[in-house]
Amino acid sequence: MPQAPPSTATPSEPAPQALSSASSARRSPEAARLSAELDRLMDRYASGDNAAFAELYRQLAPRLRMFLLRLCGAPRLADDLLQDTFLRVHRARGSFTAGAAVVPWSYAIARNVYIDHSRRGRDRGRASLDDLEESAQPLAAPGASPHAELVGKRTLDVVRATLAKLPAMQREAFVLVRFEGMSIAEAAAVLDASESAVKLRAFRAYEAFRAALGATGEGP
């Protein structure tokens, strides 16, 4: 496939220090209400109310499944890892601290599940090509022009391939901040890293995306 010329809009050399808690500013009151509702559900479940688990699963599982999908790149594998994640949530429920936030806690457990899976397969650094092909999605809005469809497809192909090639720590940080909508502080809690480390990892990932997309002329 011929390469398009680099986009003139490609930014040059941004500084990681400037990256701030972007997503926290984007959090809607509705998201905060849902988060509080999840915390209450988990608190009930941790206190012994087994009936809360089904509702907790219904509300939390879609988010965790997308997180796992973004990490591993394979829908079927993400579903398996999701099951394992909820098994661990169930196993650890008695250790859930009263008043703590369930979202970063459950994301940290999901990450542990993914790490354990990857250690068994020694592939934490990158997803396989089969996984990427399996996860291929419709890439343009219905009714989009053929050109827009092609551009969208190429862009997402590049993003997907770059995401799979990123070092695990950068991928995790970027996925949490960009795709999962977490603040830097929340991502740091999930990753057990300092906020500056998370900023740096997300910035490195962004640089990789910028280079990859710049090479195809698609920005950012």
Place this chain on the structure above:
Amino acid sequence: MTRELRPDDLFDVPDPFAASEPAPLPPLDLASLPASPDRGRVQALRLAAVIVALAFEALLVVGIGAREVARLPRAVLGYGVLALLLASPVALLPLRGARARRGAFVAVALLAGAIFVVASLLSAGEGDRSAVAMAECAVAALAMAAGPTVLAVYAMRHAFASGAGWRTGALGLASGLLGAAAIRLHCPDDALAHLLVAHGAPVLLAPLAAALLGARVTRA
């Protein structure tokens, strides 16, 4: 030419999985989940572990012979309890502020070590400085730390969603200090080198062993 990375820059990278069809969640068979203790049972188990650990120390000290209580250095009586009070909450802090938690652990570890050394200096006196005496006493001290360490790891199994290594190390530090305090109730040898090496062995080794081996158990 350079510019700073804006928070919104990350959002220039499109989500390759955003167009995923929301497939039905994989079914969760609640009936097949293994039993898991709720918060009340977990807290009861932890309290029981503390009581059993103290009983374990008392039995060991009585079993191998307690030193004359009247000649027990006063400074030693306090440091084990103080260090335990300092170390234990660090391991139980909820999931937020990775750098602060790790910093607190390092500070507590250094403080506990300093308290141990100062207490040893204050209470140093005459004693057997032979290597054989040191080795025998170190083995006894390590045995006194091993019991509480194993109990602590068991009581905190699946408890740490992140930072399991250093958190379990904190439990090991608390257990090591308990062992070091308990050995003073038995060992009448007050030579400074003996105190630092033989009685200090569990303070150094129990956190390392807990962090390296126990973290697999305590990780959620």
